[in-house]
Amino acid sequence: MIKGIGIDLVELKRISSWKEDKFLDRILSDEERKVYETITHEQRKLTFIGGRFAAKEALFKAFSTGDKRANYQDFSILNDENGKPYVVSIHQTKDMMIHISITHTDDYAMAYVVIETL
Ligand SMILES: CC(C)(COP(=O)(O)OP(=O)(O)OC[C@H]1O[C@@H](n2cnc3c(N)ncnc32)[C@H](O)[C@@H]1OP(=O)(O)O)[C@@H](O)C(=O)NCCC(=O)NCCS
Numbered sequence: 001m002i003k004g005i006g007i008d009l010v011e012l013k014r015i016s017s018w019k020e021d022k023f024l025d026r027i028l029s030d031e032e033r034k035v036y037e038t039i040t041h042e043q044r045k046l047t048f049i050g051g052r053f054a055a056k057e058a059l060f061k062a063f064s065t066g067d068k069r070a071n072y073q074d075f076s077i078l079n080d081e082n083g084k085p086y087v088v089s090i091h092q093t094k095d096m097m098i099h100i101s102i103t104h105t106d107d108y109a110m111a112y113v114v115i116e117t118l
Helices: 012-019 021-027 030-037 042-063
Strands: 002-011 075-079 085-089 096-104 108-117
Touching: 002 012, 002 042, 012 021, 012 042, 021 030, 021 042, 030 042, 030 075, 042 075, 042 085, 042 096, 042 108, 085 096
Parallel strands: none
Antiparallel strands: 002 108, 075 085, 096 108
16 A cells, blocks of 8 residues: 655755755765765766755655654654665655655755555
């Protein structure tokens, strides 16, 4: 059964200042930060942050998380050996499948999430 869906679109020029530590600390989990530190290309840094931010906003929508309970650190969006993104959550997700898809251009990053109960 579908428990929730979420979608988010991020304009990358709005987040270009987010490469500063204070924003990275807020948005990226430790695992994501490790991946981020390996990126050398400036535009790729931006699409990485934008993609993670869009993914987490989409997750909040899919979980219907109220603003007060939304914490970017609750989720890590990592990539498998094929590049496919997957979600690691600090919350109990044993009884559900979280499907996620991310896309980006030079100007935008977008993510779509479907939460399925098992
Ligand atoms: C994987 C692929 C579809 C990405 O498309 P793209 O137009 O280059 O890039 P987009 O901006 O639309 O998407 C990039 C995002 O795709 C996602 N992605 C990468 N590989 C993926 C895969 N194998 N399956 C699903 N999603 C994937 C990632 O989340 C990536 O963003 P991130 O690295 O910041 O997390 C493309 O490289 C491709 O066609 N590869 C060959 C075929 C393939 O592997 N298809 C995947 C289905 S098996």
